[in-house]
Amino acid sequence: MAHSADVDFKTRLQSWLPKLVLSPSLAMVLVFVYGFIIFSVYLSFTDSRLLPSYGWVGWENYSKLWRLSHWKISLSNMGIFAALYISICTILGLGLAIFLDQKIRAEGVIRTVYLYPMALSFIVTGTAWKWFLDPGIGLENVLQTWGWESFEFDWIKNRDFAIYTVVLAAVWQTSGFVMAMFLAGLRGIDNEILKAAQMDGASNWNLYRRIIIPQLRPAFLSAFVILSHLAIKTFDLVIALTGGGPGRATELPATFMYSYTFSRNQMGIGAASATIMLMTVAAIMIPYLYAELREKK
Amino acid sequence: MGFLDIDNTTKSYGAVEVLHQVHISIEEGEFLVLVGPSGCGKSTLLNMIAGLEEISSGEIRIKDQVMNGVHPSKRNIAMVFQSYALYPNMTVGQNITFGLEMHGIPKPEREKAMKEVAELLQIEQLLDRKPGALSGGQRQRVAMGRALVRDPDVFLFDEPLSNLDAKLRVDMRTEIKKLHQKLGTTIVYVTHDQIEAMTLSTRIAVMYGGYVQQLGTPQEIYDSPANIFVATFMGSPAMNVMPAKVALKDGRPFAVVELHDGTPAELPFSQDNLAAWDGRGIMLGIRPETITDEDAADRKSSNIAPMTNRITVTEPAGSDTFVTMTLGGKDVIARMRSDADVRPGADFKFSVNMEKAVAFDPETEMRIAP
Amino acid sequence: MSLATQDSAIRTGRVTRTLIYLVLLLFALFYMLPLYVMVVNSVKPLDEITGGGMMNLPQVFTLEPWAKAWSSAQIGVDPTGLKPYFWNSIKMVVPAVIVSTVLGALNGYVLTKWRFRGDTILFGLMLFACFIPFQIVLIPMARMLGLMGMAGTTWGLVLVHVVYGIGFTTLYFRNYYAVFPTELIRAAQIDGAGFFQIFWRILLPSSGPIAVVSIIWQFTNIWNDFLFGASFAGADSQPMTVALNNLVQSSTGVKEYNVHFAGAILAALPTLLVYIVAGRYFVRGLMAGSVKG
The missing domain is CATH 2.40.50.140 (Nucleic acid-binding proteins)
Incomplete structure (x- = not known):
């Protein structure tokens, strides 16, 4: 009678193929991302200087790190930068999106103009703003030649204000993208709800405040997550715009890590700072990704 | 032994058993309808016959051959899907012959088989079109053509009419019935529509909660329902x-x-x-x-x-x-x-x-x- | 996620509308300003800039700065211009984009159509990899490239960009294939098509739009990368961004702003062109990276 199921080789291969195909990518990610993370975290507990070395020193690098004024400056700069960058981009992005959503003529062109900075390298952005803000040849000089002799704008050379120029350039680069995110959110709102609210007598202001903006929650969340991780990763922009200066006025954790690891030969401390950066990003990204992926199941 | 035997078959996902010890046996040329509300396990059972879902325990046999673990393409079955599942990038002709091509059948034979099927279903004029350019009823025919051309032992239909409007559904129902009478093929057909079940089948399995509640001819099911569920599910208005x-x-x-x-x-x-x-x-x-x-x-x-x-x-x-x-x-x-x-x-x-x-x-x- | 206008229910008065247009226009100027500065000053002689005419249109039009930035400006030790670095970038970007997109497509295919227990976790692991601050991998990566004999080579950079790009490409293809009807895959299985035949014959012909998104995204990201280029490139494999930074930051001699601007535009041109030609796809890529829906 019926002979038992003969599962031939080809069928068995077929059932293994998907995992086989996924495995190179997975192996790469496991080694190059998670393996490396473990290695870096490990290094942060060692006496590595110019090269990795495996003498265990416990929390010494971390305690050294927190005593360094250089690191503290980076962190406080990060605080200022992240707070301003995230809030300005969000407010600007939302505002521009709402304005653009009023059946604007030439909306396509305006959108294109707002968004193109996102296609540029931070190095290009940095270069452009560096010279534009340079008091010697840029805005200050221009306005003075135009007759406004007393005009002064030397933030980029000023220890107290240089960090704000980084904010300016970063906002310039990313706010258009945030605008596009909010615009997509606005376009996703059911028009009938708006019509109903208008029948209820809501003014435009109330319509936005009470009906529309609350419905943009997902867009706010995405914008926050994207902007905060970009903020923590900001590196190229500072290198190109200010080089971390004047002095250490625009150092950020990313530039700190780079210079301690590669120029100052303090690899252990560099690794410790990178670990702290990673933890910060993880604290934001992991809950977000968890929620996103679970929903989609 | 029947032509298609579902012998003590169960399906579990992890610890959850979604299909409990199903016993169904049908003869060659029968038209079996699996009917039940959504979530009753009817589509799971169909997919197990097709080989798209693994069998957790028990056996499924076609012509006395055990099908457990056999690849779908080696079971000599064909399936018509709810969404028709026509390959959007291929023409109707290519859609129909794709399976033959995959089975290494030479082109002249494929063409010949395609012509016959197209004639049978009256879709000759559609062969060069893409599925996107077809109406719902035409897609339905093409999907059936793709199944017919393989000359399979068993046809599987997964709610094939549920995407059609009411009028077309009745027409296609009649057409499927004609086709079955003409070709005498063995069919397993899944639907949640008890009228489809009554009109098409020679045998009905009413399913609910992962159990086959009753297996019988349409008349048996209607006149002698095994339990209150079957009694109220079959017939409109309900008993x-x-x-x-x-x-x-x-x-x-x-x-x-x-x-x-x-x-x-x-x-x-x-x-x-x-x-x-x-x-x-x-x-x-x-x-x-x-x-x-x-x-x-x-x-x-x-x-x-x-x-x-x-x-x-x-x-x-x-x-x-x-x-x-x-x-x-x-x-x-x-x-x-x-x-x-x-x-x-x-x-x-x-x-x-x-x-x-x-x-x-x-x-x-x-x-x-x- | 369409950006198309819909029949908005909101009505605004004439004054409000004028104000809105004004604000929008103002910001358009703000966003255009740096580009204007770059373009205008890249075609001026140097003395026009240093003389305080940064905002003025050129009095004397010259392509000299462009020529210099391209082929004779001092970058590092050699007066090579950006040309060799441009080609370095191309040699790095093209293979990296192709490999990461192909892998992303295959991964997306497996993760949506051949699901298995734990696949979501694996995807989460891959996705998280895109968001890490790359500082955390710089040290071990440098060691690894050394061990593999790829330190300072273009192939080393290709590897790096593939590794840290597959998370995104996988995300794109996964989201795209997730809505591709699974019944088609089942139909093809019954028709006797195997794993690769299904991918090649059924899925790939319908993947055009998402492939474009993935390619554009990867191209832009890799072309614009600075951190990896600065960390891992050798003297003869440095990409465009690193070379531009060297050009701008060089402390020797007179600062040739016009050459810097021309160089910056040269570095921006490929991605800018892509954005202008295929902006729709560029935006879609950006969005998919944020709103995963």
């Missing part, structure tokens, strides 16, 4: 099921049901063994079409019982008029002729064909077999 008591009069069992005002009506059973239930409660099942006015009562029936009850609602539906009344504390529907003289609020003398009535055990919900 009326209401609480009643069994009483003996001169040794003959009667169903005692409360009328709208709480007074008892006595309806004699044709089923003698219900005498054993004397004094106990049952669930009484009466199909709407067996409650009529006196003149329309089935003349061949030996057991027509009169019953006067108040009409609450009448719903004229053209060919019939549906009449609602309160019986046994439930809304009970009667299917009357369209010209029956019924008015809401009026008392009316109904005739109940008790030969067709069924009784269920209120505990197990199983039918009390004669």
